[in-house]
Amino acid sequence: MLERVGRIVVTLLASAGAVSIFAFKALRELVVPPFEIRETIRQLFELGLRSAPLIAVSGMAVGVVLSMHTRASLERFGAEAMIPAGLAIALVRETGPLTAGLLLSGRIGAGIGAELGAMRVTEQIDALEASAVDSFRYLVVTRVAACIIALPILTTIMNFAGMLGGFLAETATTGMPLSLYFNRAFSIVDLTDYVPATVKTMVFGFIIATMSSYLGFTTESGTEGVGRASTRAVVFSSMLIIVANVVLVRLIFFIFPKAAGG
């Protein structure tokens, strides 16, 4: 029994070490030329632009629901006028970045895990190497760069879509005009709310891309392995995002005391 537990712990530590080395290598090669600019732009389109509809629709739905909940709470205190500002703060500081991160870990993480996994088992990664192409730089670093760039942009889209959804819910209930809604929403949000929370999603992008690429890159056991890589990419990316979020929020509050209300 003890031996089995020991073996599991050693395996876990070895896997954590392997992922860390992989992530460190990706981070180092991100800043060391040559850069695969063409492929990075292609990935930015595939991973970023193609995720925009999902993010926009989800953001709007989240905005509608948040607005309804906020109204139900604030109505009790006669503070309905604070609904746009409350919604904007909630979206920009936390709900937008975290929801975008989790949604994209599903869409992008599963995609990268499955694509690289399939390339591994069908020898396409070996074929890249045989063609004298650095497969890590071509497949992994480009995806990591694309995710780091795409996540803050998609999070901003989610924030705006959420606020638009909140407006639709509010105007349907009270007939509030668009200009008044956004004036109230932006009256309380400033750059210390937006910038750190949005920059945080660059870390989410790095986590999604490196975790999924690692699992895809190290796929074994044929098509079954590809399915496993894809599922694990989503599970591990989501878990890491949630855990990293706790650390990052603490860090943001430390660096920007104003964001903590201090």
Place this chain on the structure above:
Amino acid sequence: MIEAVAERSAMQSPTSEAVPSVRLEHVSKSFGSRCVLDDVTLDVPAGCGFVILGRSGTGKSVLLRHVIGLVRPDSGSVFVQGQEVSSLTGKDLARVRKSVGFLFQNAALFDSISVGENVAFPLRRHSRLADSEIRSRARQKLAAVGLEREYDKMPAALSGGMRKRAGLARALALDPPILLVDEPSAGLDPITSDEIDALLLGLKQQGGTTVIVVTHNITSARRLGDELVMLHEGRILAKGTAADLDQSDNELVRAFMASSHSG
């Protein structure tokens, strides 16, 4: 194509002719506790058709992968045109890989780009040619394997034999002096298999390309192989011409050569 052959002939000085295209010296490789290659030494002369035979799981494909550094030996050395490959990394390894084409068992075409772009891929990566010139060369390579009409098709739309021919066109995109071929007949009907053999034979005889083939197909091995080796349990069991292996003292070698298994 003619230019490339002329260029290659010019590069082969009297000194380089003496150097084998590929040389393995005491190469051993294990995966976990399983020894796949055990002290393998062999020379592949330039311009030779070299066939590696053996039962499944005897290390043939692993041996082939050593040649371009896809697998590193646990001990021993691998030389390609006189250059030690097993310790190379980065640009040095890439330089060697550019001189070696590799046709994978399942062709390993990049499935996110068209057949033509698969063939153009090495040219886009390693030449400064204009886009129109790259497309034109890719079309020529596809025409050479009878696939000129398939340029814009996706790999998934091709049959197994067509995929293999497209893989061969990609492997030859940079006119490499050495071509590695892993199981050219696997999964193909006899006629398509013969067509692939004819293409490989043409490369060897007309282009002077060193062709190293891993196969189970004895008919194909006899056709392509100037020299043959038979691997068994990670070691070289027999080496020589097809006639030498036919008359081998080893019963397993004779049985293998007498078999009519076609891939």
